[in-house]
Amino acid sequence: MVTIGVLAVQGDVREHVRMLERLGVEARTVRRESELEACAGLVVPGGESTTMAKLVRTFDLFEPLRQRIKEGMPTFGTCAGMIMLADRIEDGTRDQETLGGLDITVRRNAFGRQVDSFEGDVHVTGLDKPVHAIFIRAPWVEAVGSGVEVLARVEHGAAAGRIVAVRQGPLMATSFHPEVGGDTRIHQLFVDLVRES
Ligand code: GLN
Secondary structure, eight states: OOEEEEOSSSSHHHHHHHHHHHTTTTEEEEEEEEHHHTTTEEOSSOHHHHHHHHHHHHHHHHHHHHHHHEEEEEEEEHHHHHHEEEEESSOOTOOOOOOEEEEEEEEEETTTTTSSEEEEOOOTOOSSSSSEEESSSOEEEEEEEEEEEEEEESSSSTTTTTTEEEETTTEEESSTTTSSSSOOOOHHHHHHHHHHH
16 A cells, blocks of 8 residues: 655644545655655645744754655645745745745735635646635745646636646645545545656
8 A cells, every 4th residue: 555644744634644545545644754754655735834844844854855855756735835845935934945846936825815715616637527626825836847737727816827736747736725625636646646656
């Protein structure tokens, strides 16, 4: 059975663990380097990226995580997790660190105050029916490097056209929260990525 870790310093860890278990994966919470070693892939959950970055630093996980990502460990970031995987941030706090790996620029809290949280259907490359996406103080992807595949964009409203899901080799990220609700298809895409690698 494939083992996938969920970075468990902060954020909605339990929802991801549950999703992975529903897909028949052995899910492990990861707070230390030794726990990471057993994992073939990793989920970086939603939460608050500034806090998460500080805790990753406190738990001495920055270098081990960066190393595994560099070596090609499939990694999936949702919302704050997307920010953690981004090479560049707009509207981050001063000195906000990320793990990096994804050649994207993300804008934190991009959708503005009035529309802090909202839901909408988005078409995701690789899925035949749209996903009902939940955005909570979400980032969007401002710019992507040439090796990055855009998987989904906002389809309606003022933010229409904004990129909200990407993939670059074994790295995947969504601005929204596929761990919330009962739809396992996005996690399945990631599990397939882990199984293939
Ligand atoms: N706004 C948060 C951040 O900047 C992300 C919110 C989320 O993960 N739901 O980290």
